[in-house]
Amino acid sequence: MNLLKTQLKGDRVLAGKEAVAELYKTGYFGRPKDDGLELSLVEAAYLQSRGKLDIELEGKLLGFRAFFEQASLRQQNFELKYIVYKDLKERGYYVQPSAADFRVYPRGSHPGKSAAKIFVHVLSERQPLSVKLLQESVASAENVHKQFILAVVDEESDLTFYEIKSASPKGEMPEPFPAVKADATFLEDRVIAWDAEASGALYSRGFYGKMLDPERLQLSLVESLYLFSRGVIVVRDRKGKIFSFDEFVEKASEIEGSFLRKYSAYKALRDSGHVVKTGFKFGTHFRVYRKVESIEKIPHSEYLVNVIPEDYEFRLPVMSGAVRLANSVRKRMLFAVEKGEEVEYLDIGRVKM
Amino acid sequence: MNLLKTQLKGDRVLAGKEAVAELYKTGYFGRPKDDGLELSLVEAAYLQSRGKLDIELEGKLLGFRAFFEQASLRQQNFELKYIVYKDLKERGYYVQPSAADFRVYPRGSHPGKSAAKIFVHVLSERQPLSVKLLQESVASAENVHKQFILAVVDEESDLTFYEIKSASPKGEMPEPFPAVKADATFLEDRVIAWDAEASGALYSRGFYGKMLDPERLQLSLVESLYLFSRGVIVVRDRKGKIFSFDEFVEKASEIEGSFLRKYSAYKALRDSGHVVKTGFKFGTHFRVYRKVESIEKIPHSEYLVNVIPEDYEFRLPVMSGAVRLANSVRKRMLFAVEKGEEVEYLDIGRVKM
Numbered sequence: 001m002n003l004l005k006t007q008l009k010g011d012r013v014l015a016g017k018e019a020v021a022e023l024y025k026t027g028y029f030g031r032p033k034d035d036g037l038e039l040s041l042v043e044a045a046y047l048q049s050r051g052k053l054d055i056e057l058e059g060k061l062l063g064f065r066a067f068f069e070q071a072s073l074r075q076q077n078f079e080l081k082y083i084v085y086k087d088l089k090e091r092g093y094y095v096q097p098s099a100a101d102f103r104v105y106p107r108g109s110h111p112g113k114s115a116a117k118i119f120v121h122v123l124s125e126r127q128p129l130s131v132k133l134l135q136e137s138v139a140s141a142e143n144v145h146k147q148f149i150l151a152v153v154d155e156e157s158d159l160t161f162y163e164i165k166s167a168s169p170k171g172e173m174p175e176p177f178p179a180v181k182a183d184a185t186f187l188e189d190r191v192i193a194w195d196a197e198a199s200g201a202l203y204s205r206g207f208y209g210k211m212l213d214p215e216r217l218q219l220s221l222v223e224s225l226y227l228f229s230r231g232v233i234v235v236r237d238r239k240g241k242i243f244s245f246d247e248f249v250e251k252a253s254e255i256e257g258s259f260l261r262k263y264s265a266y267k268a269l270r271d272s273g274h275v276v277k278t279g280f281k282f283g284t285h286f287r288v289y290r291k292v293e294s295i296e297k298i299p300h301s302e303y304l305v306n307v308i309p310e311d312y313e314f315r316l317p318v319m320s321g322a323v324r325l326a327n328s329v330r331k332r333m334l335f336a337v338e339k340g341e342e343v344e345y346l347d348i349g350r351v352k353m
Numbered sequence: 354m355n356l357l358k359t360q361l362k363g364d365r366v367l368a369g370k371e372a373v374a375e376l377y378k379t380g381y382f383g384r385p386k387d388d389g390l391e392l393s394l395v396e397a398a399y400l401q402s403r404g405k406l407d408i409e410l411e412g413k414l415l416g417f418r419a420f421f422e423q424a425s426l427r428q429q430n431f432e433l434k435y436i437v438y439k440d441l442k443e444r445g446y447y448v449q450p451s452a453a454d455f456r457v458y459p460r461g462s463h464p465g466k467s468a469a470k471i472f473v474h475v476l477s478e479r480q481p482l483s484v485k486l487l488q489e490s491v492a493s494a495e496n497v498h499k500q501f502i503l504a505v506v507d508e509e510s511d512l513t514f515y516e517i518k519s520a521s522p523k524g525e526m527p528e529p530f531p532a533v534k535a536d537a538t539f540l541e542d543r544v545i546a547w548d549a550e551a552s553g554a555l556y557s558r559g560f561y562g563k564m565l566d567p568e569r570l571q572l573s574l575v576e577s578l579y580l581f582s583r584g585v586i587v588v589r590d591r592k593g594k595i596f597s598f599d600e601f602v603e604k605a606s607e608i609e610g611s612f613l614r615k616y617s618a619y620k621a622l623r624d625s626g627h628v629v630k631t632g633f634k635f636g637t638h639f640r641v642y643r644k645v646e647s648i649e650k651i652p653h654s655e656y657l658v659n660v661i662p663e664d665y666e667f668r669l670p671v672m673s674g675a676v677r678l679a680n681s682v683r684k685r686m687l688f689a690v691e692k693g694e695e696v697e698y699l700d701i702g703r704v705k706m
Contacts, residue, residue: 049566064569065538065547069591072540079540083565124542125633126609154633157543157563157571185418187425187432189477190510194418210510212436213402216417218510238422256479280478280507283674321636325678 003054006044008062011074013044013055023047028094028111040097041071041078042085049086077101077122084122084151087159091353095120100137104149118147125154129314131337135346138164149351152316160320160350167334167347169303171273172291177232178205182217184224184233186243189255191224193217193233202227204295207275220278221252221259222266229267258307265307265336268343279304282325288334300330307336307343323348356407359397361415364427366397366408376400381447381464393450394424394431395438402439430454430475437475437504440512444706448473453490457502471500478507482667484690488699491517502704505669513673513703520687520700522656524626525644530585531558535570537577537586539596542608544577546570546586555580557648560628573631574605574612575619582620611660618660618689621696632657635678641687653683660689660696676701 004022006015015023015030019037023029029047030039039047047053048064055062057070072078081101088095094105096116103116119141123129129150141148142165150162182198184191192212193199199217202208208227209219219227225248227233235243243251252259262285269276275289288303304326326333327350335346357375359368368376368383372390376382382400383392392400400406401417408415415423425431434454441448447458449469456469472494476482482503494501495518503515535551537544545565546552552570555561561580562572572580578601580586588596596604605612615638622629628642641656657679679686680703688699 068545069538069540073591077541079543079545083571086566126542152633154631155543155573156576156631156633157565157573158631158633160634185422187422188430189479190432190508192421192432212510213439218436220508220510223509238426278507278509278511280505280509280511280670280673281513282677283670283672317633317636319636320633321674321678324635325674325681328678328681 004052006039006053006055008044008055008057008067008070011041011071013039013041013053015039015053023052028096041075042082042097045071045082046086046089077124079157080122080124080153083153083157084120084159087151088120088353093353116146118149120149120151122151122153123316125152125316125320127316129316129319131308131312131314131335131346132310134164134314135166135337135344138166138346142166149353152320161353162319162323162348163351164346164348167332167345169269169272169274169288169290169334169345171269171275171289173273173275176206176270176273177208177227177230178202180232182233184219184235186224186235186237186248186251190221191219191233191235193219202232207277207289207292207295207298221256222263222276225249225252225263226267226270258309261309261338262307264338264341265305265343268336269305276305277301279306282329284322284326284333285336287331302331303334304329304331305334305336307338309338312337319348323350357405359392359406359408361397361408361410361420361423364394364424366392366394366406368392368406376405381449394428395435395450398424398435399439399442430477432510433475433477433506436506436510437473437512440504441473441706446706469499471502473502473504475504475506476669478505478669478673480669482669482672484661484665484667484688484699485663487517487667488519488690488697491519491699495519502706505673514706515672515676515701516704517699517701520685520698522622522625522627522641522643522687522698524622524628524642526626526628529559529623529626530561530580530583531555533585535586537572537588539577539588539590539601539604543574544572544586544588546572551586555585560630560642560645560648560651574609575616575629578602578605578616579620579623611662614662614691615660617691617694618658618696621689622658629658630654632659635682637675637679637686638689640684656685656687658687658689660691663690663692665690672701676703 004019006013015037017035020032029043030037055067094110096103101122102120104118106117138148148164152160178201180198180201182193182195184193196215208223209217212218275292276286279287282304284304284306286305287301289301323333333348337344357372359366368390370388373385382396383390408420447463449456454475455473457471459470491501501517505513531554533551533554535546535548537546549568556570561576562570565571628645629639632640635657637657637659639658640654642654676686686701690697
């Protein structure tokens with residue numbers, strides 16, 4: 001069998017015009033250019049491993065190893081891209097190199113028949129992922145109605161695919177809190193409301209806090225500030241002095257450095273009709289319910305939520321663990337990104353390709 | 354009913370000699386002292402909430418709220434301790450205050466009948482936990498054959514109990530690697546072994562790496578250094594130059610800051626007969642198998658392992674998430690603490706009391 005002769009030039013592999021018929025028209029490999037075909041390095045490596053190409057560099061034939069080493073020197077992330085490209089091809093997808101990093105066509109379709117459906121971005125588990133860039137990429141994909149997929153190559157070269165999309169969770173709670181008035185004390189790092197009737201209403205109708213005993217309610221700091229800002233509770237220090245809003249924020253921020261960021265997400269979630277409880281047992285800031293009908297029958301929570309600043313950088317193993325845990329308890333993992341006074345949500349879930 | 358009259362003095366509540374009979378001899382509350390009984394603040398608050406005591410401060414009777422606020426001002430972590438003490442009492446345990454923080458008697462037993470069985474240490478989820486202090490506490494407990502339990506109070510005052518013990522995991526793999534020789538290239542952040550036969554042996558008998566294709570094996574950096582240090586592979590850069598051990602470590606450490614720490618745990622686990630693979634999907638450094646018989650039938654892995662420096666401070670929500678994830682996939686969560694050239698293990702699991 002005569003293999004197609006190609007030349008490695010820079011970060012491209014160039015083939016003659018016979019390749020247009022053999023590779024482009026039948027398999028949608030490469031891009032026709034100047035009477036020939038231009039292949040990316042990953043396409044060339046893949047075709048070489050399938051015995052379709054001879055690749056020459058300065059007149060010398062390169063074996064797979066020599067070409068792979070050359071390609072790795074010439075293109076950043078080459079191995080990662082190769083691992084992902086090969087995986088997608090072997091799953092039967094048509095894949096084209098693109099700015100970030102591949103365009104993938106729907107199953108059964110190919111270039112020319114329909115548009116690509118998925119943008120795939122490739123990362124090593126060791127590379128940090130800026131949430132700002134991620135949000136931009138997701139928005140770009142969603143603007144043109146594409147799915148955004150992150151393909152993470154771990155240190156052992158195993159692949160995990162994550163679908164990332166923007167989200168606007170809406171809850172179904174008719175009112176964010178019962179109309180009561182209660183007196184409460186800011187203790188060391190939590191707040192106790194003392195009135196039995198108000199405590200009972202906040203707990204069993206508003207789903208706030210946890211009863212210390214049948215009469216008194218323990219509230220978290222974010223719960224307390226939310227109820228305080230709504231005029232539901234008055235908060236005093238242990239000597240009886242009433243806190244102002246700013247004094248409360250200052251004290252809470254001493255206890256928990258990122259208190260205000262966490263509060264902004266708590267507030268946004270409560271305001272949009274959710275019941276929001278701590279996610280401590282899952283290692284996240286919150287677990288979130290769209291609707292709770294009765295304190296005796298707390299349903300399954302829909303979301304786990306981590307609150308992050310807008311300049312956050314994901315460490316992918318940490319993100320992976322959070323998503324895996326959420327999925328293992330049948331919840332969605334949401335990241336609430338603090339944007340000034342607003343909060344934007346990213347929904348990250350593992351997907352099979 | 355006549356309540357026992359007591360006095361709040363400093364961080365103790367003092368009762369007369371009738372309390373010795375009523376509280377100490379029947380319920381093992383407090384410590385007899387100077388012809389009377391001395392109660393800790395949590396004991397007193399608990400007894401007060403059960404209607405057993407009147408507590409006075411400077412001649413004035415304190416209600417539950419007033420005493421609680423006073424106690425919170427007088428003792429650090431008072432609320433946390435109260436929450437844990439009350440929970441344990443309501444579960445039917447006999448509990449005594451101790452240095453760190455409670456001694457708990459076995460079910461059905463009490464002080465004087467048998468020794469305490471459990472040391473319970475109380476923390477807020479917001480308090481950092483020094484691994485050094487933790488190791489000391491666990492060792493102290495284990496030296497006197499006690500169980501060490503960490504009671505974590507989350508921001509909503511819910512309680513989670515963790516049992517923490519030292520561990521010495523032992524695997525059952527007869528030989529750590531097959532006796533082959535292979536040539537490999539250090540690419541961008543991973544290594545490829547090129548020889549088909551050696552690659553196959555390393556993969557299917559040593560359970561190293563992941564095949565790139567039927568001929569070539571991708572190895573992680575820790576796997577590569579382990580095999581390299583055993584003389585199994587020779588590692589070259591992409592231009593063919595052979596790495597020395599130090600050069601490999603230097604390059605790998607540039608790619609991954611804590612490479613050597615991770616390697617020391619990888620080496621310890623492999624040397625003790627385990628098969629060690631990446632834990633990326635679980636957000637941990639490693640997943641660990643005690644025994645793998647065949648690459649076609651990879652069993653359930655027993656452990657997830659995170660490697661930490663000896664001056665590490667646990668953030669409890671992060672620890673909680675890791676333990677929860679491990680338990681949800683039926684594995685033990687181990688923390689491998691780097692101690693010079695050695696590695697010590699802490700096994701942390703959630704328990705019900």
